[in-house]
Amino acid sequence: MGLFTRRKMAEKTKDESYKVQSTTSLDENLEKIKLMLTDCEDIIYKEFRVGVEQDLRFTLIFTDGLVDKPFINDSILADLMYHAREISPDAPELKDELYKLVRYGSIPSPELKEIRNLDDAILAILTGDTVMLIDGTANIIVIGTKGWPARGVSEPSTEAVIRGPREGFTETYRFNSALVRRRIRDPRLKLKQMQIGRRSFTDIGMMYIEDIAKPELVKEVKRRLATIDIDAILDSGYIEELIEDNPFSLFPQIKATERPDKVAAALYQGKVAILIDNTPFALIVPATFNAFFHAAEDHYIRWIPATVLRLMRFIAGTLSLIMPALYIAVTSYHPGILPTELVLSIAAAREGVPFPAVIEALILELTFELLREAGVRLPTLIGGVVGIVGGLVIGQAAVEAGIVSPIMVIIVAVTAISSFSIPDYSFSNAFRLFRFLLIFAAGFLGLYGMILGLLLMIGHLVRLKSFGTPYLSPFVSFTASDLKDTFVRLPIFMMKNRPLGIAKDKIRMVNNRGEIKQTKDGYNNGEGADKNDKK
Amino acid sequence: MIRNNDNISPYQLSMILIMAVIGVGVFNFVQIAAKYGGNDAWIIMLAMGAVHILLAFLLIKLNCRFPGKTFPEYIQQIIGVIPGKILVFLISSYIMLNLAYEVREFTEVAKMFLLPRTPTEILMFALILVCVYVVRGGVESVARLAEITFPILFIPFFLVLLPGFTSLDLTNLLPVGSEIGTKLTRMVPHAPHAFRGIEYILFYIGFMERPQKAYKPVAWGLVFVTGFYTLVSIIVLSAFGAKSATKSIWPLLIYIRNINIPGLFIERLDGIILSLWVVTVFTTIITGFFIVTYSFSKIFNTKEQKQFALPLMIILYYLALQAAGLAELYQWGDWIFKYVSSIFIYVVPVFALVIAALRRLGVKKSEDF
Numbered sequence: 001m002g003l004f005t006r007r008k009m010a011e012k013t014k015d016e017s018y019k020v021q022s023t024t025s026l027d028e029n030l031e032k033i034k035l036m037l038t039d040c041e042d043i044i045y046k047e048f049r050v051g052v053e054q055d056l057r058f059t060l061i062f063t064d065g066l067v068d069k070p071f072i073n074d075s076i077l078a079d080l081m082y083h084a085r086e087i088s089p090d091a092p093e094l095k096d097e098l099y100k101l102v103r104y105g106s107i108p109s110p111e112l113k114e115i116r117n118l119d120d121a122i123l124a125i126l127t128g129d130t131v132m133l134i135d136g137t138a139n140i141i142v143i144g145t146k147g148w149p150a151r152g153v154s155e156p157s158t159e160a161v162i163r164g165p166r167e168g169f170t171e172t173y174r175f176n177s178a179l180v181r182r183r184i185r186d187p188r189l190k191l192k193q194m195q196i197g198r199r200s201f202t203d204i205g206m207m208y209i210e211d212i213a214k215p216e217l218v219k220e221v222k223r224r225l226a227t228i229d230i231d232a233i234l235d236s237g238y239i240e241e242l243i244e245d246n247p248f249s250l251f252p253q254i255k256a257t258e259r260p261d262k263v264a265a266a267l268y269q270g271k272v273a274i275l276i277d278n279t280p281f282a283l284i285v286p287a288t289f290n291a292f293f294h295a296a297e298d299h300y301i302r303w304i305p306a307t308v309l310r311l312m313r314f315i316a317g318t319l320s321l322i323m324p325a326l327y328i329a330v331t332s333y334h335p336g337i338l339p340t341e342l343v344l345s346i347a348a349a350r351e352g353v354p355f356p357a358v359i360e361a362l363i364l365e366l367t368f369e370l371l372r373e374a375g376v377r378l379p380t381l382i383g384g385v386v387g388i389v390g391g392l393v394i395g396q397a398a399v400e401a402g403i404v405s406p407i408m409v410i411i412v413a414v415t416a417i418s419s420f421s422i423p424d425y426s427f428s429n430a431f432r433l434f435r436f437l438l439i440f441a442a443g444f445l446g447l448y449g450m451i452l453g454l455l456l457m458i459g460h461l462v463r464l465k466s467f468g469t470p471y472l473s474p475f476v477s478f479t480a481s482d483l484k485d486t487f488v489r490l491p492i493f494m495m496k497n498r499p500l501g502i503a504k505d506k507i508r509m510v511n512n513r514g515e516i517k518q519t520k521d522g523y524n525n526g527e528g529a530d531k532n533d534k535k
Numbered sequence: 536m537i538r539n540n541d542n543i544s545p546y547q548l549s550m551i552l553i554m555a556v557i558g559v560g561v562f563n564f565v566q567i568a569a570k571y572g573g574n575d576a577w578i579i580m581l582a583m584g585a586v587h588i589l590l591a592f593l594l595i596k597l598n599c600r601f602p603g604k605t606f607p608e609y610i611q612q613i614i615g616v617i618p619g620k621i622l623v624f625l626i627s628s629y630i631m632l633n634l635a636y637e638v639r640e641f642t643e644v645a646k647m648f649l650l651p652r653t654p655t656e657i658l659m660f661a662l663i664l665v666c667v668y669v670v671r672g673g674v675e676s677v678a679r680l681a682e683i684t685f686p687i688l689f690i691p692f693f694l695v696l697l698p699g700f701t702s703l704d705l706t707n708l709l710p711v712g713s714e715i716g717t718k719l720t721r722m723v724p725h726a727p728h729a730f731r732g733i734e735y736i737l738f739y740i741g742f743m744e745r746p747q748k749a750y751k752p753v754a755w756g757l758v759f760v761t762g763f764y765t766l767v768s769i770i771v772l773s774a775f776g777a778k779s780a781t782k783s784i785w786p787l788l789i790y791i792r793n794i795n796i797p798g799l800f801i802e803r804l805d806g807i808i809l810s811l812w813v814v815t816v817f818t819t820i821i822t823g824f825f826i827v828t829y830s831f832s833k834i835f836n837t838k839e840q841k842q843f844a845l846p847l848m849i850i851l852y853y854l855a856l857q858a859a860g861l862a863e864l865y866q867w868g869d870w871i872f873k874y875v876s877s878i879f880i881y882v883v884p885v886f887a888l889v890i891a892a893l894r895r896l897g898v899k900k901s902e903d904f
Contacts, residue, residue: 333649333650334649334806336802336803336806337801337802337803337806337807338801338802339801339802340802445650445653445657445658445661446649446650447649447806447807447810448645448649448650448658448661448810448813449661450810451810451811451813451814452661452662452665452813455665455813455814455817456665456668458680458683458684459665459668459669459672459676459680460668461683462669462672462676462679462680462683463669463672463676470675470679472679472683475682475683476547476678476679476682476683477544477547477679477682
């Protein structure tokens with residue numbers, strides 16, 4: 001299909017006037033809908049008559065499995081079929097204003113709307129709503145009856161915490177927006193909804209707090225989402241790839257999370273969240289290098305351990321990146337850097353290994369990556385076996401067979417453990433791949449090559465931006481006060497401002513912790529609070 | 536659409552300045568300073584630093600007359616389009632020479648201390664190639680790179696210098712200030728050797744929203760550079776004495792090599808420092824190389840500077856290969872920095888300022904200092 005026809009098609013479907021309008025004849029409407037839904041055998045058509053003379057014809061259309069059937073029975077059918085009989089047949093409102101009576105009076109459902117074209121009716125049916133056609137009127141009533149089997153709110157498996165809320169997002173969009181809303185009871189929390197996907201019509205919600213998020217950012221996210229024109233959105237990954245700044249980068253520029261508290265925290269910082277139906281992952285933009293090293297828990301445990309853990313995480317991240325490369329560079333190019341005894345013991349351990357250090361490292365690293373991949377894909381029961389086979393056979397046997405040296409096994413093991421300390425999966429993948437690049441660079445040019453490889457990475461990172469925010473901020477575009485929540489996590493009472501680089505409204509905390517001071521004769525019984533009230 | 540705004544902040548400007556001026560020359564410059572300045576080399580450093588801060592203020596003044604414009608743009612206003620373009624071309628050629636010198640000098644050092652058997656060509660090519668990648672990102676990337684590499688470079692560097700202080704003998708600095716006048720005059724022609732790179736701000740200030748705000752960051756940047764040079768000279772002079780400091784080409788590296796920290800599992804620190812020093816050479820090249828590509832984009836009136844990076848890289852590589860060896864390189868370096876640098880660092884900006892003032896071009900008075 002040429003570009004031209006594609007454009008034409010796009011315009012055609014966007015245009016309202018191409019939609020099929022409904023008519024006053026029930027039969028005609030029904031016929032058209034049935035024609036469009038030919039061979040869709042999960043659609044249920046319920047035709048029924050109301051009135052003493054049984055001359056008022058109704059039809060309910062809905063998709064089996066997507067609707068809450070008891071609700072349809074109790075609130076729609078029961079009311080119309082039984083209660084309507086109690087009205088006398090000659091009542092004038094029944095004849096003249098049947099539609100209004102039904103629309104406003106007889107369906108006890110909280111969600112009702114009316115439409116006038118059949119395309120929207122079909123979309124409503126396929127979304128899980130129930131469509132009611134009434135003979136004699138062109139208005140179609142859509143009743144909200146969504147109710148499909150959904151996974152309940154459970155603990156997120158990829159971002160577990162020891163202390164902190166255990167709720168995670170689910171596959172149902174509406175639950176997810178509610179989970180966020182529960183944490184932000186602020187009318188300024190906005191939720192803009194849209195449907196993306198020509199065929200999938202996936203619900204997408206964009207959340208932001210109006211007076212904290214920068215309007216340029218909100219506008220930009222909206223613009224990028226609006227440009228998406230694709231047949232289906234199956235997961236947040238689709239959206240991520242379609243709107244991120246540099247899809248060719250190894251580094252994710254959008255943060256995906258399963259935790260509503262993380263989304264709420266990001267919203268309070270002035271970021272924008274994107275919720276997507278059918279996936280438990282919400283997207284947060286802008287995302288920076290710094291944010292990928294933060295775990296949700298950092299803000300819930302006491303600040304000193306949080307800081308230490310965070311520092312450890314950064315160090316472990318660096319180690320996972322450079323450790324094998326550093327080993328290769330030092331042992332094969334610059335043994336002079338190390339003390340003589342250490343060089344000798346390394347040389348002794350490597351005796352009999354037929355490969356240069358680079359090949360050795362590559363063999364082990366690749367084996368490890370294979371094991372890891374196998375462990376992820378296999379069912380848990382077999383996964384354990386893979387661990388044993390990998391650990392024992394490949395580690396122990398490879399050393400004894402003289403293919404790799406024991407020191408290399410240690411290096412690769414430490415690297416592996418370090419790499420698990422990066423909290424974000426897609427970010428740690430970037431480090432994984434860069435590790436291989438550095439191994440090659442170090443094998444080729446020693447320390448010089450390794451540093452050049454790192455500089456290439458830094459060079460790439462400084463070029464990256466996520467929705468207008470430099471990826472390395474706040475380390476670049478330097479603002480000293482934003483450093484409070486980076487390598488360290490200062491106590492919450494010291495972080496009185498929101499991150500300056502992102503938020504529009506900067507003030508986060510007004511009063512001082514000092515007001516909880518202890519007086520000589522015990523606690524000051526909330527005097528501080530009183531003072532606040534007077535102000 | 537959020538586009539690159541091509542703006543740099545005052546903080547970024549001072550980082551660019553520091554990273555541009557401090558390059559591989561540090562290793563070698565102490566030797567030159569010791570040769571001409573004897574044990575008073577550090578005082579000479581301080582004096583030269585002060586003079587260069589004043590000079591930098593002149594450069595800022597020139598820029599303040601043309602807010603929102605960069606040097607290649609307003610020089611065409613000052614001396615006419617064609618002469619302006621020629622001048623810009625000459626300056627970029629000079630910067631290219633400068634960079635080629637820097638690349639070559641560093642790869643020679645790296646070869647000697649790190650990779651004795653790897654061909655120079657490969658070392659150079661790998662380095663330049665990575666530089667090109669960043670330069671293609673535009674001025675914002677360059678500024679951010681300078682910002683991020685500053686702590687990566689200097690924190691470990693100072694930490695490494697500290698334990699060696701036990702071997703310092705400050706009496707080597709005595710007597711202070713004898714024949715300081717003649718030493719200064721002998722040293723003056725070699726000043727560009729240490730402070731080349733300062734002219735880059737002429738280009739970078741144009742990217743600031745308000746050039747009037749450049750005074751403070753530039754002054755701080757140069758104070759840092761001067762302090763750094765002075766510290767290094769004091770360390771080298773008091774560790775070796777003026778006489779023996781002149782004997783090796785890179786006395787600072789020898790000093791670092793001799794540092795021995797008992798209990799540390801790293802024995803020789805010079806390898807570590809030298810690999811860190813890749814970073815400073817890298818930033819020096821990038822800050823300069825961006826200017827060259829940018830100038831070319833202004834000469835040919837193109838919107839972007841990206842497309843010039845790759846062809847110019849080949850020229851840079853070719854230039855860097857020209858010297859036959861270290862000795863020839865240093866000979867050329869002496870010549871370039873004594874005469875050519877002086878013209879472009881001191882003479883051209885001052886003349887541009889004078890002509891602009893005489894022709895009453897641009898904003899006459901800057902609103903705030």
